[in-house]
Each structure stands twice: as C-alpha cells, then as structure tokens.
Amino acid sequence: xxxxxxxxxxxxxxxxxxxxxxxxxxxxxxxxxxxxxxxxxxxxxxxxxxxxxxxxxxxxxxxxxxxxxxxxxxxxxxxxxxxxxxxxxxxxxxxxxxxxxxxxxxxxxxx
Amino acid sequence: xxxxxxxxxxxxxxxxxxxxxxxxxxxxxxxxxxxxxxxxxxxxxxxxxxxxxxxxxxxxxxxxxxxxxxxxxxxxxxxxxxxxxxxxxxxxxxxxxxxxxxxxxxxxxxx
Numbered sequence: 001x002x003x004x005x006x007x008x009x010x011x012x013x014x015x016x017x018x019x020x021x022x023x024x025x026x027x028x029x030x031x032x033x034x035x036x037x038x039x040x041x042x043x044x045x046x047x048x049x050x051x052x053x054x055x056x057x058x059x060x061x062x063x064x065x066x067x068x069x070x071x072x073x074x075x076x077x078x079x080x081x082x083x084x085x086x087x088x089x090x091x092x093x094x095x096x097x098x099x100x101x102x103x104x105x106x107x108x109x110x111x
Numbered sequence: 112x113x114x115x116x117x118x119x120x121x122x123x124x125x126x127x128x129x130x131x132x133x134x135x136x137x138x139x140x141x142x143x144x145x146x147x148x149x150x151x152x153x154x155x156x157x158x159x160x161x162x163x164x165x166x167x168x169x170x171x172x173x174x175x176x177x178x179x180x181x182x183x184x185x186x187x188x189x190x191x192x193x194x195x196x197x198x199x200x201x202x203x204x205x206x207x208x209x210x211x212x213x214x215x216x217x218x219x220x221x222x
Contacts, residue, residue: 004154041149041198041215048209056209090154097162098143098204102154 006103023091032074117213134201
C-alpha cells in the first residue's frame with residue numbers, strides 16, 4: 001500500500017514544453033507539499049496546501065502552478081519548461097504531529 | 112528566522128565505525144526535531160524524531176537527543192553498516208507546520 005505516490009517517476013522533455021506531475025496520498029493527511037531537490041541534494045519547499053487551501057507559496061516562478069482538487073491530491077503543472085527546472089520533485093504529506101511522508105520523487109530532465 | 116546547520120559531508124567510514132552527524136538549529140518556541148534518510152534513488156524517509164527537550168528518538172540503531180540548552184540534535188550510531196550509506200537530513204518544524212531543512216550530509220560506508 002503506497003502511502004504517497006507520484007507519477008511519472010521520470011519525465012524527459014524539451015525546453016518550452018508544458019508538463020504536469022501528479023501526487024496522491026492515502027494517509028488521510030490534511031497537508032501536502034511540493035519540494036524541489038537539486039543535484040547537490042538541496043531541498044527547497046515550493047508549495048503547501050492544507051485542505052485544498054494554499055498556505056505556503058515560496059519564491060517560485062509563475063510558470064509553476066499547483067492544484068489541489070481534493071485533500072488527497074496535489075498536482076504540479078509547469079509551463080514553458082527551462083533547463084534550470086531539471087531536478088527531482090518530491091511530493092509529501094503531513095499529519096498534525098508535523099512529520100512529513102515523502103513520495104518516491106519525479107526526476108525531471110529538460111533538454 | 113528558523114534555521115538548521117548540519118555538518119558538511121561527505122562522511123566516509125569503514126563498516127562497524129561509530130557515526131556522529133552534528134545538527135544545530137535556531138528556532139523560536141518548542142519545535143519538533145527530525146532526522147530523515149534518503150537512500151540512493153529514493154524519497155526521504157523519516158528516521159527518527161523528538162518532540163520535546165531531553166527526548167531521545169531512536170530507530171534502526173540510530174539515536175538523537177533533543178538538547179534545548181545547546182540547540183542540538185546530533186545523530187549517532189554505534190556501528191554503521193554498508194547499507195547505511197545514504198544522505199541524512201536534519202529538520203526542525205516551524206509553527207505553520209513547515210519543516211526547515213539542513214543541507215544534508217552524505218554518508219558512505221565501506222566494507
């Protein structure tokens with residue numbers, strides 16, 4: 001039983017394209033997150049939703065738009081992809097106790 | 112603002128050696144503290160946590176004690192194995208349930 005799942009696991013695309021990454025959690029958590037991890041393993045929070053409401057919106061280009069259709073899903077849409085968007089994107093969810101549970105990641109490569 | 116400082120890696124040890132990865136934090140109030148582990152090609156997994164001063168978190172032979180007087184949460188293991196090779200992240204919770212992350216410490220254990 002996968003707790004936090006993401007699709008796709010790998011995404012290779014060309015500059016200028018638009019792509020989406022999907023995330024689902026079956027833990028019953030109210031809060032979900034998107035993170036970007038660069039090649040040096042630095043982890044940067046991008047967005048957080050609590051019960052479908054955006055609560056954290058870090059300094060991220062407007063080309064990135066999260067969407068939460070319900071509290072179990074948080075998708076990430078990226079417009080006009082750039083080389084610098086290449087990274088691993090992680091979805092996570094958390095309970096009231098604060099610990100976060102991560103998905104397996106989506107490795108995005110922009111060529 | 113809140114911050115986490117982790118010792119820089121990479122750390123290279125021989126099997127059965129003693130491991131310490133230092134972590135100090137600055138935060139207001141009484142945050143929860145976490146260690147996460149990321150094995151190659153995988154997402155982050157919660158390794159252990161502590162929610163109040165003097166709590167000791169432990170899991171898989173790893174331990175860390177919440178030291179409020181020194182604002183530290185150092186990770187230790189008495190005898191590392193090759194399978195412990197991974198990147199280790201220290202994190203502290205903030206009031207809006209966001210985690211503040213350290214930069215990660217890469218550990219390589221040689222047989």
